[in-house]
Amino acid sequence: xxxxxxxxxxxxxxxxxxxxxxxxxxxxxxxxxxxxxxxxxxxxxxxxxxxxxxxxxxxxxxxxxxxxxxxxxxxxxxxxxxxxxxxxxxxxxxxxxxxxxxxxxxxxxxxxxxxxxxxxxxxxxxxxxxxxxxxxxxxxxxxxxxxxxxxxxxxxxxxxxxxxxxxxxxxxxxxxxxxxxxxxxxxxxxxxxxxxxxxxxxxxxxxxxxxxxxx
Amino acid sequence: xxxxxxxxxxxxxxxxxxxxxxxxxxxxxxxxxxxxxxxxxxxxxxxxxxxxxxxxxxxxxxxxxxxxxxxxxxxxxxxxxxxxxxxxxxxxxxxxxxxxxxxxxxxxxxxxxxxxxxxxxxxxxxxxxxxxxxxxxxxxxxxxxxxxxxxxxxxxxxxxxxxxxxxxxxxxxxxxxxxxxxxxxxxxxxxxxxxxxxxxxxxxxxxxxxxxxxxxxxxxxxxxxxxxxxxxxxxxxxxxxxxxxxxxxxxxxxxxxxxxxxxxxxxxxxxxxxxxxxxxxxxxxxxxxxxxxxxxxxxxxxxxxxxxxxxxxxxxxxxxxxxxxxxxxxxxxxxxxxxxxxxxxxxxxxxxxxxxxxxx
Amino acid sequence: xxxxxxxxxxxxxxxxxxxxxxxxxxxxxxxxxxxxxxxxxxxxxxxxxxxxxxxxxxxxxxxxxxxxxxxxxxxxxxxxxxxxxxxxxxxxxxxxxxxxxxxxxxxxxxxxxxxxxxxxxxxxxxxxxxxxxxxxxxxxxxxxxxxxxxxxxxxxxxxxxxxxxxxxxxxxxxxxxxxxxxxxxxxxxxxxxxxxxxxxxxxxxxxxxxxxxxxxxxxxxxxxxxxxxxxxxxxxxxxxxx
Numbered sequence: 001x002x003x004x005x006x007x008x009x010x011x012x013x014x015x016x017x018x019x020x021x022x023x024x025x026x027x028x029x030x031x032x033x034x035x036x037x038x039x040x041x042x043x044x045x046x047x048x049x050x051x052x053x054x055x056x057x058x059x060x061x062x063x064x065x066x067x068x069x070x071x072x073x074x075x076x077x078x079x080x081x082x083x084x085x086x087x088x089x090x091x092x093x094x095x096x097x098x099x100x101x102x103x104x105x106x107x108x109x110x111x112x113x114x115x116x117x118x119x120x121x122x123x124x125x126x127x128x129x130x131x132x133x134x135x136x137x138x139x140x141x142x143x144x145x146x147x148x149x150x151x152x153x154x155x156x157x158x159x160x161x162x163x164x165x166x167x168x169x170x171x172x173x174x175x176x177x178x179x180x181x182x183x184x185x186x187x188x189x190x191x192x193x194x195x196x197x198x199x200x201x202x203x204x205x206x207x208x209x210x211x212x213x214x215x
Numbered sequence: 216x217x218x219x220x221x222x223x224x225x226x227x228x229x230x231x232x233x234x235x236x237x238x239x240x241x242x243x244x245x246x247x248x249x250x251x252x253x254x255x256x257x258x259x260x261x262x263x264x265x266x267x268x269x270x271x272x273x274x275x276x277x278x279x280x281x282x283x284x285x286x287x288x289x290x291x292x293x294x295x296x297x298x299x300x301x302x303x304x305x306x307x308x309x310x311x312x313x314x315x316x317x318x319x320x321x322x323x324x325x326x327x328x329x330x331x332x333x334x335x336x337x338x339x340x341x342x343x344x345x346x347x348x349x350x351x352x353x354x355x356x357x358x359x360x361x362x363x364x365x366x367x368x369x370x371x372x373x374x375x376x377x378x379x380x381x382x383x384x385x386x387x388x389x390x391x392x393x394x395x396x397x398x399x400x401x402x403x404x405x406x407x408x409x410x411x412x413x414x415x416x417x418x419x420x421x422x423x424x425x426x427x428x429x430x431x432x433x434x435x436x437x438x439x440x441x442x443x444x445x446x447x448x449x450x451x452x453x454x455x456x457x458x459x460x461x462x463x464x465x466x467x468x469x470x471x472x473x474x475x476x477x478x479x480x481x482x483x484x485x486x487x488x489x490x491x492x493x494x495x496x497x498x499x500x501x502x503x504x505x506x507x508x509x510x511x512x513x514x515x516x517x518x519x520x521x522x523x524x525x526x527x528x529x530x531x532x533x534x535x536x537x538x539x540x541x542x543x544x545x546x547x548x549x550x551x552x553x554x555x556x557x558x559x560x561x562x563x564x565x566x567x568x569x570x571x572x573x574x575x
Numbered sequence: 576x577x578x579x580x581x582x583x584x585x586x587x588x589x590x591x592x593x594x595x596x597x598x599x600x601x602x603x604x605x606x607x608x609x610x611x612x613x614x615x616x617x618x619x620x621x622x623x624x625x626x627x628x629x630x631x632x633x634x635x636x637x638x639x640x641x642x643x644x645x646x647x648x649x650x651x652x653x654x655x656x657x658x659x660x661x662x663x664x665x666x667x668x669x670x671x672x673x674x675x676x677x678x679x680x681x682x683x684x685x686x687x688x689x690x691x692x693x694x695x696x697x698x699x700x701x702x703x704x705x706x707x708x709x710x711x712x713x714x715x716x717x718x719x720x721x722x723x724x725x726x727x728x729x730x731x732x733x734x735x736x737x738x739x740x741x742x743x744x745x746x747x748x749x750x751x752x753x754x755x756x757x758x759x760x761x762x763x764x765x766x767x768x769x770x771x772x773x774x775x776x777x778x779x780x781x782x783x784x785x786x787x788x789x790x791x792x793x794x795x796x797x798x799x800x801x802x803x804x805x806x807x808x809x810x811x812x813x814x815x816x817x
Contacts, residue, residue, distance in 0.1 A: 061781045063737030065754060066770035073578070073767055148642045155644040159744055160758055160766075169647040173745070178654060185647045192642035264703055290705030301700030305718045305793035315704050347795030363704075373703070 005179045013168075017187055019082075020164040023154045024195075027086045028147055031093025036139075038094065039101025040127065053099045060095035064088060064153045068160055085157045092153065093146050097139070104138035105131055133207070140203040147199065148192045155188065165191075216242045217263060217371065217405060222272035224258055224428065232258040233428035235272070240420070243401040247418035249408055251451070255428030256407045260373055263405060264290050276371065291315055294364030294372035294402070298380050300356040302348040308334070308359050309344040315367040326366070333362040338392055354385040361393070365400070374406040378413065390416055411452060415440070415459055423448050437463035461529035461561070464568065466521070471545050471554025477501065483508050487540040490515045495552045497544045520544040523553060532561045578771065581764040592752070594772055601749040601776070604667075604742060605735045608674030612731060615675070616682035623683070624690025624720065625712060633687055637680035645738050649673045653745045663747075670742040677738055678731035685727015689720025722792050729784040736777055750776070 006013070042052040059067075067088040072079050075087060108131050116126045158166030168184030171177070217240040224233040232255040240246035248256040261267045263274055265286050274281045281289060302311050309330055310317075316326035331341050337358040348356055357377065364372055378386045378393075394417065397404065408414050414421050415436045423431040423439070425447055432444040440460035443449040449456065476491045477483065483503040490501040490510060499517040501510050508514070516539050521530055523545050534543035535558035542555040581587065587594050623629050652669035660668070693716060701715050717724075743751025753769025756762070788797070 058778065058781075061733055061777045062774045063733075063740055063770075063777055065737070065740050065751070066773045066777075069754060069766050069770040070774065072763075079763060079766070145638070145641065148638070152642055152644045155646050156741070158646060159741065159755070166644065166646055169644070169650045170744075172654070173650045176654060178651070181647055181651045181654070185644060185651070188644050188647065189642055261703075266699070266703055287705050287707050290703060293703075293705075295700060295703035297696055297700055297703070299694070299696045301694070301696035301698075303697060303701070303715060303719070303795075304694075305721075305795045307795070314701075314706075318705060318710065347793075347798065349795065349798060360700075 003179070005177070006183060009180075013183060013187065016163065016165050016167055017191070020151070020154055020166075020188075021191065023082060023085050023089070023157075023164050024147065024150045024191075027089030028093055028143070028150055030086075031090045031097060031146070032143060034090065035094050035097035035101050036132075039098045040105060042098060042102040043105040049102060053102060056091070056095045056098050058095075059091040064092070064156045065159060067091070068157055068162075080161055082157075082162055085154060085162055089150050089153065093150065096146050097142055100142035101135070101139055104135035107138070108134045136207055137203060140199055140206075144196050144199050147195045151188055151192045151195070155184070216240065216275075216277060217246075217403060218275040218278075219259075220273045220275065222259075222262065222269045222274060224255065224262060224267065225270045231427055233262070233269070236424075236428065236430055237272075238422050238430065238433050240403060240405050242403050244419035245397060245404045245406060245417055246420045246422060247406045247408060247414040248422050248424060249411060249414040249418075249451075250424035250431070251426060252409065253426050254424040256409075256424050257375055258428070259424070260375055260405055260407045263371075263373055264293050264295060291319060291367060292369045292371065294367075294369045296357075296360050296364045296372065296374040296377045298376040299353075300348075300360035302356055302359055302363070304348050306347075307344065308339075308346050308348070308351070311348065311359055312363045312366050314363055319367060321367075330362070330366060333365055334359070336365075336396060337362045354381045354389060357381060357389060361396075370403060372402045372404045374404060376407055376409070379408065379410065386413075393417070412459075415462070423451060435463075457565075458529060458532075461532060462527055464528045464564070466523060466526050466528065466531060466556075469523075469556060469560060471523075471556055472542070474542065474555040476552055477510050479510050479512060481510050483510050483514075487542070489544055489552060489555065491552055496550050497546060497552045499544075500539050518544055520546040520550075520552075521556075522546055522548060522550075524548070528561055528564060531556055532558065535561065578764050578767045581768040582771070587768075592748075597748060597750050597752055597769075598772065598776060600747075601736070601739055601751075601773075604670065604674065604739045604747075604749055605732070608671050608735050608739075609678055609728075609732060611671070612675045612678035612682055612735075613728070616679045617686060620683045620686030620724070621690065621712060621717070624687040625708075625716060627691065630687060630691065633680075634684055637684040640676065640680045643676075645673055645677060646741055646744070648676070649741055649745060666742070666745045666747050670739070670745065670747055673741075674735045674738060677734045681727045681730040681734065682724070683727070685730070686720055686724040689723030689727075690716045692723065693719045718793060719796065722788070722796055725784070725788055725791065729781070732780055732784070733777060736773075736780060740773060 038052055038056070042049040062070075068084050069079065071077065071084040071087055072081065075084065077083050112130055112134065113126060116130045121129065154164055155166030155169065157164065158170045165184050165188055168180040168187075172179070172181035172184070219236050219238050222233055222236045223231070225231045234255075236259060238246075248259055250256050258267055262269050263276070263281070265281060268282075276284070276289065276293075302308075303314070306314075309327060312330035312333060313323075313326045316329070317323070331344060334341055334343060339355060339358050339362070343351065343355070343359075348359070351359065357380070360377070364374075378389050381389065390413065406417065408417075418436055420433065421436055421439055422433050425431045431451075432439060432448045434442075437460070439448065440452060440456055440463065443452060443456075452459070474487070474489055476489045476495065476497075478491060478493050483501055484507060485503050487500050487502045490498045492498065497518070497520045499515040501515050518538055519534065521534055521543050525548070531543050535541055535556070538544075541558045543558075544555055545553045547553050582594075590596070620633075623633050649669055652672055653666060656669050657665040659665075697719070698711060698715060701711050706714065739749050740751035740754065742749050743755040750769055750773045753765050753772075757764070757766030757769065
């Protein structure tokens with residue numbers, strides 16, 4: 001195996017990693033930001049639950065490659081525009097998280113909610129100070145799944161030529177070289193591990209009351 | 216008959232759950248295992264159907280060593296009821312009740328017919344047969360659990376905290392109905408409970424275990440209440456031990472006081488009289504608030520009479536305490552007024568009786 | 576040429592390389608991979624669920640598998656295996672390995688966690704009543720685990736159908752062919768048409784699974800899943816107040 005390649009291409013690997021990180025984190029953050037109000041809606045208006053949760057999970061059934069290719073038609077973007085990947089991953093993120101947000105809000109003990117209401121919290125205060133904090137561990141563990149699988153899904157976009165760590169795989173295939181492929185796999189796994197640990201840490205900071213660590 | 220002979224259960228980590236336990240659960244009777252948590256009562260129960268295996272000693276089921284029987288076949292001759300019923304969530308109530316008959320490959324039609332009868336016996340409408348467990352309340356699920364245990368008509372039943380997961384009112388109901396069913400079926404039952412009141416109410420025989428699975432005492436409820444073997448048993452029986460003991464002392468050979476009776480429309484003085492119907496059935500107590508008054512229905516302080524020969528001293532004490540004049544009204548078997556008994560009778564009885572040994 | 580033109584072109588509907596042909600190839604790869612995965616995951620999942628042994632390891636590795644990029648793994652396997660085999664199998668075998676690797680964890684963890692999730696008192700009652708171990712597994716554990724097991728199989732199927740597309744990248748047939756060839760020939764209509772067929776196939780399979788779920792899962796279980804009682808009980812009050 002040729003480790004020289006790594007040294008010569010360290011800049012490329014860095015660029016691809018940054019691009020990959022960006023393509024993973026941006027849609028994850030946007031998806032989370034959308035999932036919380038949508039999940040809250042599905043929780044408070046029980047009749048909208050099947051439509052919101054079922055509808056968004058339908059996107060999850062569409063294979064990523066197909067979505068990357070079909071989105072330009074709907075968005076008016078070019079096939080090679082990374083925006084397609086971002087939008088597709090926002091859909092996947094929402095598909096997974098909406099259900100988790102709605103269900104974890106529903107599992108917050110009504111006693112805590114009644115207590116807050118009884119003390120005179122407004123609806124918004126109850127949500128941000130009671131319901132959401134209590135639901136955080138469940139939402140965060142859903143987010144961990146999302147981040148890790150998004151990292152893997154992004155690589156697929158290399159097939160249609162969008163540049164990120166997956167490009168190392170296609171490069172290795174066309175040049176019949178192992179090293180780029182292995183570097184790509186290792187960096188992806190490390191990235192997943194790194195982001196996963198950060199989320200765990202974040203969870204510990206945000207939920208100091210859960211001593212055993214629900215995560 | 217289920218017989219424990221020097222049974223010991225030690226776990227791999229060295230703790231002893233049951234220590235040299237010997238007792239007999241007589242045929243057709245309810246034997247209740249009772250004790251604080253950690254006394255090994257559930258382990259003891261589960262050793263009977265070999266869900267746990269004893270480390271040494273033997274358990275005889277109808278005279279046969281359970282270790283030598285085919286475990287699966289033996290279990291099917293023992294009804295098993297547990298705390299949360301443990302119904303199969305994916306099966307209808309009917310199929311749940313038929314579980315063991317199906318395993319035994321009994322005739323399906325006949326098994327289902329019997330299951331429907333059993334549902335009625337345990338106090339459930341036949342309409343529940345096609346429902347699923349999640350559609351039933353906890354108490355109803357527990358009734359199904361009992362029906363399921365009875366389905367193969369086993370001679371033995373093991374019940375692990377069968378009534379403790381339901382609320383107190385339902386629990387009392389289930390206990391009474393269970394006693395009614397047992398009076399007909401006369402199964403040999405071993406039951407576990409942590410609730411001493413339940414043990415006293417249901418047990419023909421009580422086995423009290425201490426922590427570490429040591430036998431503290433075996434006896435009838437009356438024997439335990441009258442003569443606890445040691446401080447542990449006495450404490451476990453609790454502060455109402457004396458009161459409970461009165462339960463097991465029937466009212467016999469007592470002189471009743473002839474408190475006057477009165478019917479509606481008759482004149483009252485300031486003395487308490489027993490208000491009766493015209494055919495001498497007691498309604499309650501009555502007296503004039505001021506001077507002389509007529510007995511009207513709304514002046515009667517309602518009271519439930521005791522039946523002489525079918526009641527005990529606890530009921531007498533309770534009735535006397537609840538009456539406005541410290542007297543319990545007594546009737547005969549047909550409900551006709553006989554007389555009254557004062558709360559003093561209980562006190563006198565206790566003075567006379569507690570000096571002697573009590574076995575009933 | 577637009578997507579509609581491409582989809583309605585009769586030339587794309589018959590013969591080798593046509594839409595029906597590629598759908599069939601796609602389904603054959605997927606089914607073979609799923610069958611192998613099921614043959615591995617169902618006995619193993621039953622064992623793990625029944626005994627509780629290795630539960631953490633299974634769940635942990637199922638999670639870790641999610642992070643592994645399938646495209647990279649496939650290409651790596653092709654480069655390793657291709658030189659040793661001369662036929663088309665050089666590409667088929669790596670593809671199947673990757674698909675099986677993808678499909679085993681969801682089936683395994685769905686089945687194992689489905690069995691683990693059964694109330695212990697249910698299994699205790701069955702054992703106490705005289706069910707043998709085999710009867711406990713077949714009559715209680717497997718039927719009760721069916722909802723979660725089925726959703727594991729559904730997840731695996733979607734993953735496999737989705738990823739089988741990548742097989743085209745290493746020169747195999749299947750619906751991915753249209754995407755790869757369209758990309759190579761700068762033919763967006765073909766790429767998008769193939770993607771649309773693929774998406775519809777995935778949605779169709781999802782519908783089939785929803786239907787199978789309704790038919791196969793006992794109402795005693797599915798009612799409980801559809802409207803989880805504690806959640807439902809809490810909701811109307813929470814809604815009024817919150």
